[in-house]
Amino acid sequence: MTDPSISFLDRADRPRIVYQHRRASAARAAAPTLVFLPGYASDMTGTKALALDAWAAGQGLAMLRFDYAGCGASSGAFEDQALADWLGDVLALLDTVASGPVVLIGSSMGGWLALLAALARPQRVVGLVGIAAAPDFTMWGFSQEEKMTILTEGRLERASAYGPEPMVTTRRFWQSGEGNRVLIGEIAFDGPVRLIHGQADADVPWQYALETQKQLRSTDVQLLLIKDGDHRLSRDADIALLIQTVGNLLGQIGQG
Numbered sequence: 001m002t003d004p005s006i007s008f009l010d011r012a013d014r015p016r017i018v019y020q021h022r023r024a025s026a027a028r029a030a031a032p033t034l035v036f037l038p039g040y041a042s043d044m045t046g047t048k049a050l051a052l053d054a055w056a057a058g059q060g061l062a063m064l065r066f067d068y069a070g071c072g073a074s075s076g077a078f079e080d081q082a083l084a085d086w087l088g089d090v091l092a093l094l095d096t097v098a099s100g101p102v103v104l105i106g107s108s109m110g111g112w113l114a115l116l117a118a119l120a121r122p123q124r125v126v127g128l129v130g131i132a133a134a135p136d137f138t139m140w141g142f143s144q145e146e147k148m149t150i151l152t153e154g155r156l157e158r159a160s161a162y163g164p165e166p167m168v169t170t171r172r173f174w175q176s177g178e179g180n181r182v183l184i185g186e187i188a189f190d191g192p193v194r195l196i197h198g199q200a201d202a203d204v205p206w207q208y209a210l211e212t213q214k215q216l217r218s219t220d221v222q223l224l225l226i227k228d229g230d231h232r233l234s235r236d237a238d239i240a241l242l243i244q245t246v247g248n249l250l251g252q253i254g255q256g
Contacts, residue, residue: 198229
């Protein structure tokens with residue numbers, strides 16, 4: 001299958017979203033669309049997203065990748081965005097671009113958004129895959145001193161292990177995150193869920209994967225722990241496990 005072209009989602013009240021949507025082959029038309037949700041300040045050109053897209057193309061599967069507003073090639077200022085805004089981006093793409101059932105594959109913060117989107121579109125989301133998923137990280141990902149800086153100064157800069165630019169968290173984003181926490185009660189999703197997490201993850205402690213598993217209402221939740229896995233989970237073996245996990249999930253849904 002040929003690579004999908006760059007497309008744009010224009011909205012009157014939100015920045016333009018850049019996305020790539022590959023449609024399924026005729027033989028796989030009934031299979032769910034795979035939707036990749038990047039992490040915080042990430043985009044649709046990351047190693048995991050591209051590897052999964054290449055595999056999906058070879059399988060004839062539909063796949064949707066995109067950049068949140070203020071990230072990657074999409075319009076808007078990064079510091080103007082909140083978690084709820086990015087959730088709105090996800091839902092807008094589900095409502096206007098993807099059709100039929102979807103499997104959401106969320107990396108880091110994308111795993112949090114995947115849970116929120118599944119709750120918002122229960123009739124559409126038939127499966128979830130979390131890669132080092134980071135639900136509720138506004139609660140546990142900052143020290144008390146850092147939270148006070150966010151609230152009093154409006155923003156916090158921290159050195160990033162993933163690039164030269166500092167990682168910025170705004171008051172608006174932090175407050176939106178606190179208003180959209182999911183681990184405080186039952187997560188009312190009943191479809192199959194697969195969580196992949198590295199036990200050497202320095203950014204998202206793997207114990208939060210256990211907490212996510214516990215809070216999910218679904219009885220079909222599997223947690224795959226990688227003893228030496230870091231937060232990126234982008235090594236060849238990690239990518240192979242991700243692809244195998246997605247393939248097995250589709251097989252269970254009946255579209256493998």
